[in-house]
Amino acid sequence: MTSTDLTVLDPYCKDDMRQLKKLSKSIFLRLNEPLTEADYDDFYSIANMTLWQCYNSYSTDKGASFNTFLCDCLTKKFKSEIRDRHREKRVINQLATSLDATNDSEEECNLLDFIASDFDTFEEVIKNDNEQFQDKVQQYISKLSNQQVNILNLLIDGYTPKDIRQILEISSTEYAENMKIMRSFENVKILF
Template sequence: MAGVDLAVLWLYCDNEMRLLKKISKSIFSRFNEPLAKADYDDFYSIANLTLWRAYNSYNSDMGISFEGFQYSCLQKKFKTELTRRHRQKRILNQFAISLDGIMRNDEECNLLDFLSSDFDTFEEVAKRQEGGQYQDKVQQYISRLSNEQVNILNLLIDGYKVNEICRILEISEKRYAENMQTMRSYENVKILF
């Protein structure tokens, strides 16, 4: 049972692991989705560990070169890691609930109605007001909203409940939730700060 010469292993480790990173990048490029920059370090660590495991388990009687063996080990390990990460995301997504989603009960409302928070967007903007800019910022915010969203905003300010707003404006709960999501989106609210 003949293993691989230590000099071959040194080729992968030389020059700050450049060859190992190059091989890893070629495998990454074949993934259906690109990796985030933060993931590269994780996968390079996996590649390093896989290199040592391949070195320890390689046998020249396998009928494949060490380079081919190492490549297939990396490919398999990366696929396994991606599968594990996607599985974790799917598990977490099963428990994800939209805060804007309408709950079904006696009084139709969403989770945001139950979350106690002393944060008030308009109050925060008023604190940061400089020379009457608050009114301008609110006008800019409102100008970005559709007529239906402005009507929802006015009814909310007047203290109407979700089911009352839907009834008055003759819109579905889903449409109300979609409007609220747009109204609360960072893209719209950032104007106020």
């Protein structure tokens, strides 16, 4: 294209890029991808860059109108961007590890057993001995199964997870599941 062909960009650049945004939005709707307002801003920026790339690479020899050429380029760019975003999410999810997952060592502890923290729910329960708090503790304990109460008592007595599993003759998975339930927000929120 020559510099005199800038008129082909006029419809897309008028009124704060209204035509380019309209074209982009129609492509979004066809892609059926849920987008936030921030996503729309990102994609409009991509559309703006793509408009200039299309202008620089468009040739009337290709037989398609500039609008068709631009629409095809935008669709390809948007699909690539969505694919890359999903790919990033998958990589992050592959690296994620549950705090309740047990390790492969002999002790088969979960990550929560190794994370240093000054806060311990059970210690906090023991510290407060006012009557109202004791009622909350009773409510918390009443929601636990017999096995979970046994685990709680052994934890309060200072036993390690490995000792507790041996004493109660339960697997590391069973122990982890019980701990997950005992530490769940639904159960612990009663205490606060």
